[in-house]
Amino acid sequence: MTWISKLATAVGLVLLAHSCYSAQEFSSFQVLRASATSQPTLSTLPVDITIETIAALLITTLGLVLGTQQLKPIQWRVWAGKVEREGRDGPQSSSDEPGNNFIGNPFRFLESRPGFVDIRRQRKNFGDWARVGGESK
Incomplete structure (x- = not known):
């Protein structure tokens, strides 16, 4: 793997870990808020976390694809x-x-x-x- 592909993969994985942490924090905050108000809250994940997750997956995939070896001939x-x-x-x-x-x-x-x-x-x-x-x- 070249340094560009390693860097892209690392950045993508860090972003993915951050988005997972943010989603977990948002979920726990919703549970805490529901228990405090004793009303069930049905809310979706915020758009910024969703966009960060999609961007992290795309960046990680790009880094992995850039780091692959050249394909061997099939024929x-x-x-x-x-x-x-x-x-x-x-x-x-x-x-x-x-x-x-x-x-x-x-x-x-x-x-x-x-x-x-x-x-x-x-x-x-x-x-x-x-x-x-x-x-x-």
């Missing part, structure tokens, strides 16, 4: 392409740690199987064949 081909571009060394930043069993290219096992068709090599061979005019060797 396998996007993730595999990213991993393949990064090579055996893996991601360079510490936030993208893949774990202990990181092997680099996720398709390496499939490409090393005996009898597996190497599409890239076939595409290169076809490109070479098409450049020379499509003549058989």
Whole structure:
């Protein structure tokens, strides 16, 4: 989390705690007033406490959202392409740690199987064949 997100989360939590305390104090004051006058009072929470609570929740949510990590790709081909571009060394930043069993290219096992068709090599061979005019060797 960056310092901005930590600050926003802290400020939001302090505001939320204050609004909860204010609501509790207002509630206890209403009970005290009802017992003194022996008339039931049905009053709603003041608008300033309600606004403070909503603002505190929004600020806290903003701080938490700003502090989250970057989302990982959902599609396998996007993730595999990213991993393949990064090579055996893996991601360079510490936030993208893949774990202990990181092997680099996720398709390496499939490409090393005996009898597996190497599409890239076939595409290169076809490109070479098409450049020379499509003549058989």
